[in-house]
Amino acid sequence: MLDAAVDAFAERGFGGTSTRDVAVRAGRSPAAVYVHYDSKEALLYAISLEGHMAALDCLKLAYASSEDPAARLHAMVFAFSDWHMENARLARVVQYELHALSKVHRADIVSLRRRFHRVMVGAVRDGIRAGQFQVDDVNGTARALLSLCIDLVRWFDPARGRNSRAIAQLNADLALRMVGDV
């Protein structure tokens, strides 16, 4: 059911998807959606929450993968880029359908999203402290690094068979340049 909804929301957007679409994709009757979720919006929230947790785990894992600031940042941008391509449909829902959540649910998710930023800011500061990075605007640079990864969901299509490893590698290399790695 969740999988079916992810596919539908990613393809047509939340507003453009009917609960009947989701049910058909899941091979169930229209009413089956409401056995598991109180509303269409609750279904989106469940997807968004799961997706954000998975993406955050991915980023934190990469942060912990190395002690060297440059290797660490490289790993983070590589992993986060890769995640957005390997989970393209889920990632698209996560990144594009925030506005469709209720106020309460959106506030929950937004507070989760601040953690992405904080982790990335931490990685940049590590490099500055070690004298390896040269960055004036830490917050802005962290935002730009995340942008580089997140924007992949706008155009990357797994079906087109592009080399996702090469793209993630390029993004990671560019990231090191962006922080003035020496």
Next chain:
Amino acid sequence: MLDAAVDAFAERGFGGTSTRDVAVRAGRSPAAVYVHYDSKEALLYAISLEGHMAALDCLKLAYASSEDPAARLHAMVFAFSDWHMENARLARVVQYELHALSKVHRADIVSLRRRFHRVMVGAVRDGIRAGQFQVDDVNGTARALLSLCIDLVRWFDPARGRNSRAIAQLNADLALRMVGDV
């Protein structure tokens, strides 16, 4: 009418907007939409076409603003970033609602979008030829430079009063680092 539709589509997405929403925002009756446009999708196409032309003009103008490759790239990323913030609602429709267009209309727009990429690739090649930039993957780097600007529409909110000049300036500075400007 176009303005009203831009606002509505940017706020709720194409699928989540009804033609009645648009009409109310324009201060007209629901039928008035169909006096000017054949269908809801035709309305989106008109917006998308106008938006893409404006954005492309902005990028080309910046390209022509200087002969020096570094100054040129800096101007392009600054202008393109600035455009996405100054025209945040239009830009959001331009970047996020491609999938809602009919096949024929989408093909039109996609061919327009390839020009963005070509202009950016040209700017990067200029710098390589002049010995100022050090870039391995020209296409990938051009894509990343555009990503940096385009992803602004995902989170930038004019109402929040952030300093759009400073953000555009940062993006432009980061762009020069990304191409290994020496």
Next chain:
DNA sequence: GATAGAACTAAGCGCCCGCTTAGGTCAACG
């Protein structure tokens, strides 16, 4: 003042929307 044409609306058609209700099916358990 008469006329043409563009801009607009009131009303509504047929369809699909989110969601509810009442009831059916079936494995697990005493």
Next chain:
DNA sequence: CGTTGACCTAAGCGGGCGCTTAGTTCTATC
């Protein structure tokens, strides 16, 4: 074997959807 409870569906309610039609209002031109 009877009961429970989780899972599911057929049917449908009230309402909003994209879009059409028939007719009105306004403005420019002679």
